[in-house]
Amino acid sequence: MSEEEKRSAPAQDAQTPEDESRNNSEKTLEEPSEKSNEDGQAKEKPEQQEGPAGGFDATPVSPAPPGYTVKITFHRAHDLPMADINSLSSDPYILAQLNTSLPSRHKEDPYLRLRTPTVRRSTEPVWDFPWIIDHVPATGFKLKARIYDEDPADHDDRLGNVHVSVPALSEDFPGIKEGSYKIKKRMGSKRAYAIRAITTCLRTTKHFGGHLVVSVEILGRSQGDGGRAYTVGPMWWTRHYSPLLGRITGQKDPGDDEPTQGENHEQSPKSKTERYDFQANQFQLRGPVPWQLYHRFVEFKPFVKGMFTSKGIRGFLMSKALHHQHARVYNFDRSTLTGRFDHPSHEATMKFLDLVHYDQGGRIFTYVLTLDALFRFTETGKEFGIDMLSKHTMHSDVSIYIAFSGEFFIRRLKHPHEDPTQSPQSEHNGRNGKGSLDENNPSHPPDSIGGGPPGDEPVKDPKYYELVIDNDSGTYRPNAKMLPLLKDFLQANFVGLKVVTLDCQGDAELMGKMKDEQREKKKREGSHIVYRQGSLGSSISSSDEEELDEMAGGQMNGAARP
Incomplete structure (x- = not known):
C-alpha cells in the first residue's frame, strides 16, 4: 500500500497546550463520572500485592453489550483565523477527543484522542483524515475537536472548538455526510482573530467565522465483548x-x-x-x-x-x-x-x-x-x-x-x-x-x-x-x-x-x-x-x-x- 510522507504528523494521546500543567487525575472535558457497573455495584478490587503500590492492576472492564464500529472523517476547515502575521496563514491541526457513556476502570485512565496531520500555511486546510473506533455504545458519543496552529518555537495557539453530539446509535443511523459545524471562537487565540478581523475589514477575506466539515458513519456492529471503546484504524x-x-x-x-x-x-x-x-x-x-x-x-x-x-x-x-x-x-x-x-x-x-x-x-x-x-x-x-x-x-x-x-x-x-x-x-x-x-x-x-x-x-x-x-x-x-x-x-x-x-x-x-x-x-x-x-x-x-x-x-x- 502506498504511504504518505509529509512534513507533519498525527499523534494520539497528545498533551494539549492548555492541559500541560493540569492535574493528570482530572478530566476537563465532558466525561461520565459513573465508575460502577450496570447493576450499580462497585467493581472488584484487584488482589493485594507485596511491595510498593502500583504495577499490574487486575481491575476488569465493566461488562457491556457490543457496540458499533464508527468512522469519523475530518475533511476540511474554512475561514480559519491567521496565527502567523508574516504569512497571513496558519499551520492547523485537530486534536479530537471522543467521550462515551462507558465507565472507565479508573478515573485516571487516559482520554481517547487523535491528532490529525498538520496542514502547512493554510486557512482552508484539507485533512480527509479518518478515525475508526470500535465498540462505541448505542448511547452515542460526544466528539470535541480542538483546532490549533502548530508553532514549534512557541506554544500552539488554539483557533477554536467544534462539538459534535450523537445522542444514539443504531442500525438505522443515517450518519452525518460532510456536516459543517461552526467553530466556536470563545477559547481561540485573540491575536489570530484580531488579524482575521483586520483582513475581513480590508476585504482581503470574506468571512470572519470559520467552519469545520466532519463526517460520521457506522461501519457495522462490533464483534466481541463491549465495555471499552478503542481505535482500530488507521495504523x-x-x-x-x-x-x-x-x-x-x-x-x-x-x-x-x-x-x-x-x-x-x-x-x-x-x-x-x-x-x-x-x-x-x-x-x-x-x-x-x-x-x-x-x-x-x-x-x-x-x-x-x-x-x-x-x-x-x-x-x-x-x-x-x-x-x-x-x-x-x-x-x-x-x-x-x-x-x-x-x-x-x-x-x-x-x-x-x-x-x-x-x-x-x-x-x-x-x-x-x-x-x-x-x-x-x-x-x-x-x-x-x-x-x-x-x-x-x-x-x-x-x-x-x-x-x-x-x-x-x-x-x-x-x-x-x-x-x-x-x-x-x-x-x-x-x-x-x-x-x-x-x-x-x-x-x-x-x-x-x-x-x-x-x-x-x-x-x-x-x-x-x-x-x-x-x-x-x-x-x-x-x-x-x-x-x-x-x-x-x-x-x-x-x-x-x-x-x-x-x-x-x-x-x-x-x-x-x-x-x-x-x-x-x-x-x-x-x-x-x-x-x-x-x-x-x-x-x-x-x-x-x-x-x-x-x-x-x-x-x-x-x-x-x-
Missing part, C-alpha cells in the same frame, strides 16, 4: 526529530574493517561537536490491546505519586518538567514525517523495521504501549545523555495507567522463520532458557551472517527478523505473566515478524547476555555518536563540549550499562 506512524548536541567518537573509517577502539581514539584529532537529530517514533497499532495489559505506575519512592498526580509543589514541578520533555522529544514541526496504513500488512511491518533501522548498529529501544495501542519508542543507551527524570514516564507523557513498557531490539535471522500463525499457541519464550537462540536458525548477533549490515543493505523481508521484547521497566513493572498476551498482540499487528519475549527477572541472565551482544555489535558497527539534550537555537558552550568529552570517554572505555 499511522510518525518519526520526530529532536535537536541534540552530538559528538562523533571514534567514527570507523570505511576502509578499515576492524580498527581497534584504542588506536582510533588515540590517533584521531579532537572530535568535532555538532548538532544531530535524536529520533522518536510513534506507531498506532490496531486495537484492542488485551484488557489484561493494564499497569499503574509504581510508588517506589515517596515523591513518585505526587509526580504523576501533580500534587504538591515538588510533584507539580516534576510533572510539568516531564510533560515538557515529552513535548520536546515528540516535537512536531516541518521535519516530522508521517504515513498510514489501513490495516496490519507486510508494508506496515516493513515501515516499523525501517523506523528501527532494521538490525543496523545493535540498537536497543525503550518503549511504552498505551491503553489505546499507541506504540512509542526511542533508542536508549549510555551514549544518550538526555536529562530525563524517567524514560518510561516521559514516553507515556506521565500517564498513570498504561498497557505495557520495557525495552526491545531487532535481530536478523539466517533463514526465514516459520509463520507464527501456523505454530501452536504462543508461550513466553525466555523461561525455557533458549529465547531466540535457535540452533537451527542463527541470529545476528551473536553469529556473523552475510547479506546484511554492516557490509550490505538490510534484507527487505520481515521473515528474516525477530523482535526481542521484555518488561524491563522500573516505572510500571509490567507483570511477566502478561508477556504471552503482548507477544500475540504484536504478532497480529506486525505481519511476518517473529516476536520473542523475555522476563527481566526470570530471564535476567539471558536478557543481559543478549543485550551485551547488542552493545558489542554497536561498538563494531554503530556510528559512535554521543548525544546530549539541547534546546532550539541554543549555542554550544565549552562546558557542553567538556560534558560530551566525558560521555565519549565513558562510551569508548566501556562505561556502566544503562
